[in-house]
Amino acid sequence: MTTRTPGDLQKQRTPRWVRGKWALRLLMAAAVSLGLIAALWLLLSPSPALAQDTAPTTPTLLEVRNEAGALQPALVLTLRNNCHDPTVTTVTNPASYPILLDLAPGDCLLALAPQRFVTTTKEFHPFPAFAPFGATGNIAYVTVNTNWTVGTDGALISPTVSSPGLPILLTTRADAPLVLFNLVISLEWDAHEALELAVFANALSAFGADLFDASNGQMTLGRALIVAGAEHWRDADFQIMAGNDVWPNADVGGIVSNVTQLGNGIGFRPGHLRVGRGWDGNSANQGLWSQPTGARTLVHEFGHYGLALFDEYLGLAPDGTDFSSYCTISPSDPGYAADWASLMSYQYKANEFALRRDGNPMQWTGRCRQTIQFQMYHLSDWETLASRFGDTNSPPRWQIQMPVNGPNPGPEAAPPGLTSIQVVPSPSGPPVRTLAVFGAPGSVGELQVYQFAGLNRPSGPRLVSQGVITAGNTLRLLGVYGGDELLVIDPEGVVYTRTVVAGPITALTLTLTAPGWSPNLSFTPSASRQVTVNLSGVGGLSGLSVSLYERGSASPPLNLPLSSQSGISVATFLAPLPDFAGFLHITAQGGLETVAPFALSDGAPSVHDTAHSPRADAHLARTGSAAQQPAILWDARGQPPAPPGQRLIAARTGFSVAGATAVSEATADLEAPLALWLNVRDDELPGGRPSCLTLNQYGATGQGWTPLGLVNELPVHVVSFPVSHTGAFALLRPEGACLYKRVDAPDPVIGAVVTYTIGLDNPNNQWLRDVLVSDPIPPVLLPLTITSNPPGQMGFNGQNAHWFGDVPPNALLVVTITAQIRSTALVNQVVTNQAAAQAAGGTLLSAPAEFRTCARYDINCDGMVNMTDIIAAAEAWNATLAGGGFNARFDLDRDGRVTLLDIQTIAGHWEWHW
Known part of the structure; x- marks a missing residue:
């Protein structure tokens, strides 16, 4: 910590604030005192006068300087009671002069010295807090230098007043940057009720906290404007759809103001982040965005839109097609861990960005190399962020700091006062309505519901997709007024109906009678x-x-x-x-x-x-x-x-x-x-x-x-x-029971051991009795083991693997076969046979299993044998990865170890010798 004063400051670990706690408190206070959600500003006060507090205050002279000793224009935030009190006072000091503040013992002092303002072509993006410093027009984000430090345990270390009245010097540092994003969020439907809008205010607060955590205190939400009724729709960063059937998605790099191309051939265009009315990890029909699953999903999608990161749950093959992969975390791994990467792979169990560092499987594994993110940049998440958001000047005015000792479990939330959230409700809003549909034939699955608001309607003229509904269930209608029309259709053209919503009715029921049409x-x-x-x-x-x-x-x-x-x-x-x-x-x-x-x-x-x-x-x-x-x-x-x-x-x-x-x-x-x-x-x-x-x-x-x-x-x-x-x-x-076959190990390599799975899925509510599953083992394979779930009679009969037993209702039988390769045959050449099952008096056949393979020496599976493959093997060697399993892919000379000889083997194939 470079902040120094003549004995008047001490280093203070700030608490890990509960996510959304202070945003919710201010939200409720505004809603109660003013009766309008529009009063919701977590606003930076323009006045240097501090609110009254139980601790006595003393006028104190304060300066903000950089590491070279130059006075800095800055915002100064004061938090009371050793940073435990959420009361925030912000002083704007664009002229760099020393300022006089009324301070009390235990006040925390945070300084934000602006370094860069990045503009956007999207309208309605002012950033009032930084306007006095020259941030005029539409601002996408601001980079500032701060005076705090993030500890190895994730806690913020900030200067705290110990002797009010003595002069104070706050020193901002290039190694303590903070990127504050300025976002517009537009809801597609008219929303007027405070509690409904509070969900999205709390969601943005939680989003900012999670982003602050994932970036180790170097990025967070600076300002958010939430509007309803599709206001500013084209200019919104986040478009919140009314439909209950929208999957979260985003344009990679969509925050850019103009079409942009990097030197490596990657390019971006202005775009949006789009989600539905909610998200529970599987469906937009339920799950509040303010819940952890929703907030982490917003961070994942913002990783695409705002940070230009690519997905890490899909790999990129040499032919440009995608395939299944993941970076350290997958749905089958244990539960959520605060220091596990990567949230660009599976954000429901991880909240950290991945960093290329061997020997730490929670942060980086060989699978990360296969992902689209690495194949596009040849950089990990953290390396990409340091490159895209760092300063290109020499020496740099600010510099994104990558984790030194692996993933950092915190900080769990940004200090109060960094984020302002303004909510502008619709002038009016309809009551909450629900819809139930009857009369759909059994062959019809989901029905789609559209709202037509005419030219003279409160939200018109507009066509809004409310999402999907199934017969016998109800759909919550968002922003539907009396007099609007609803169209319920079957996409296959079996049935449809159109109705006018009666004003006083909130529980709507429709019976489908008319034949549909689907050209x-x-x-x-x-x-x-x-x-x-x-x-x-x-x-x-x-x-x-x-x-x-x-x-x-x-x-x-x-x-x-x-x-x-x-x-x-x-x-x-x-x-x-x-x-x-x-x-x-x-x-x-x-x-x-x-x-x-x-x-x-x-x-x-x-x-x-x-x-x-x-x-x-x-x-x-x-x-x-x-x-x-x-x-x-x-x-x-x-x-x-x-x-x-x-x-x-x-x-x-x-x-x-x-x-x-x-x-x-x-x-x-x-x-x-x-x-x-x-x-x-x-x-x-x-x-x-x-x-x-x-x-x-x-x-x-x-x-x-x-x-x-x-x-x-x-x-x-x-x-x-x-x-x-x-x-x-x-x-x-x-329909009914089915049989499939797949390769379990998704790594595209040649291996000495092949493991694959036969699955018999019985989704029906009845037992499958006396089932016989068999799979012919090709001559190039030497059978080793066979296991199953649920248990049954199983084993190898000559060149056949077989399982016999009963499969319970609604169960999936999984038969796993492990075999040794007898020759140098490629994996996908020895597992393409079909499996068969005798069940319920019939024969079920699987499709041949498929498996992507790469050249033996092409470690990162990019279609070329070059220096990156040597680096990959070298990293494996440095991490002392040896033996079988996944790491056998690096053991190219098959001596049971990963050594310098394997690196030389790749180099020799590449025709490079030393």
Whole structure:
């Protein structure tokens, strides 16, 4: 600590404030005293006078200087009672002169000396606290130097007044920076009630605390403006959708003010962070954003949007496709740990950023090298943050400090006074309403609910997706006024109904009676943001009309002119934004009506980019030239139901990429395979398990659904698969019991031991008796062991592994087979056989297991053997990783150890000798 005074200050460990405690206290005080949530300001006081306190105060002269001794313009925060009292007084001193403060013994003093103001092209982003220092216009974030230190245990160490009246010197340091983000959060629906808005104020407070914790006290929320009714929607950093079916998602680097490209080929464009009404880790239908699961998810998504970090639960293969991976933490690991990385992998059990450091498996493992984050930057999270947010001057004016001794368990929250949260409610708000739907056929799963607010309605003109509902359940309606209209539709076109909401009724019930309609449609974007819409099978309809709504906008819909081409109705529109989400409202005479959501993502000047579907239940990872072209995703419409014996999972989407070579109106060839990955909820899966799922494409070869392959490995219920055509895609699963086979060890290496799993999923409420599961062992494998869950009779019979027994209701039988490789055959060449099961009088067959492999010497699986592979082996050597298991991948000379000889083996293959 470089803060010095003539004996008047002592170092004080500040308490680890309870997250949201002070924000909630001030929120309730404002709500009670003023009766308006708009009074909610955790505001920086412009007056240097301190509030009255029980401890006597003494006028004290105070200066703020940097390490070179120069006076510094600064904000000075005073916290009473050894930092335990949340009462904060802030003094603005842009002129750098010494100031006189009334101080008491035990007052904590925090100094914030501004260093950099980063602007944004998003409007409504003033940062009043720093306006006196020159932060005018729209500010994305501010970097300041502070006078505190973060201890190894995560506690803040700050100077505390011991002798009021004696002059005080506060010294700000380049190694104690703080980045304060300035965010606008827009709720899609009209919200007026204080308690409803308090959820989001508390969520932002918890978000700031978690970000402060993860960054070791170097980043937090500086200011947040929360608005409702989709105010400032285009300019919002966080867009909070009304729907209960939206998965959290964000544009990587979306906080940038303009299109930006780094020297390594990675590029960003202005974008947004998008979430639904809530989140519980699996669904947006429940779970408050102010709860730990919600707040940590906001930090994870902000890691994309604000910090430009990529996911660490997916890997990036040499061909640009994604595959399952994780960085130190996965859903199967033990519960939450305060010092475990990485929150960019699985934020529900970790709240730290990953740092490349061998020997600390809670912070870094070899798997981290496979993730998109490392493959894009060749840097860990912390190294990326230090690079992106550090000062490029020499010597640096500030410098992000990476952890020295591994993950830091704290600090758990930022000191009071650093964050201001302003909430602006809607002028009015409707009562809370619920909707229940009856009369849906058994073949219909989820129904979609849309709110139409007309031109003269309080929230109109607007079309809002309220999300999905299943028959017999209720949906909480957000921002629905009396007189608004509700449209309830089945995406497959079986049933629908439209109704006007009666003003006094809050518990709405609807019975579906009218037949539905779901025309087959596809979208095609161009490089100029022009989008072409094709409607098939509607040529004989009269009164056909297509209207375009922008999501979140209160502008009148745009009626699109239609033309006919070869029996297909065609409409075009020009997207007003690089990232444009909206709805097509399609009607025809005879009561035919449907809504098709879509999301356009403009190309980024990058080697890798991800486009999201309207509900973010589907994502398209684009590489190479495809990353620089617009892509559009939409909720698939007009496809037939699943084939007999199959079940259509709700995760389905259509996508198209500009520049793809047209094959038909439904599909087009891609220049190179892209990765399509889908999010799947537990409640969409039989038994809540992702067993026996296949990714299918509609119309890729003729008509109907064509299976593209089996996908069983889901890190967080994410299915990823390479696709070579555009069009409509869906997940299908066999009805009833099913059998699958997969490789358990996901590392793309050649190994001496192969372990794989056969799973028999019985989601039904009845026993499967006398089941026989068998798998032929290829001659290149030497059987070693076989285990099962639940237990049964099992073993090896010649070249067959078998299991015999009963499978309980709603159970998953897992048979694990371990075998030795007899030769140098690749792993994926010895596990591609099918498994079979005799169950319930029939035969179940698995699809062949799939396994990604890399060249033996390609340690990081990037398609090249080069210096990075030598470094990887060297790191393993330095960490004294030896023996079998995962670390066998580094033992290239197969002597049972990781030594210098293995590094030389890679170098020799690379034709580099020393």
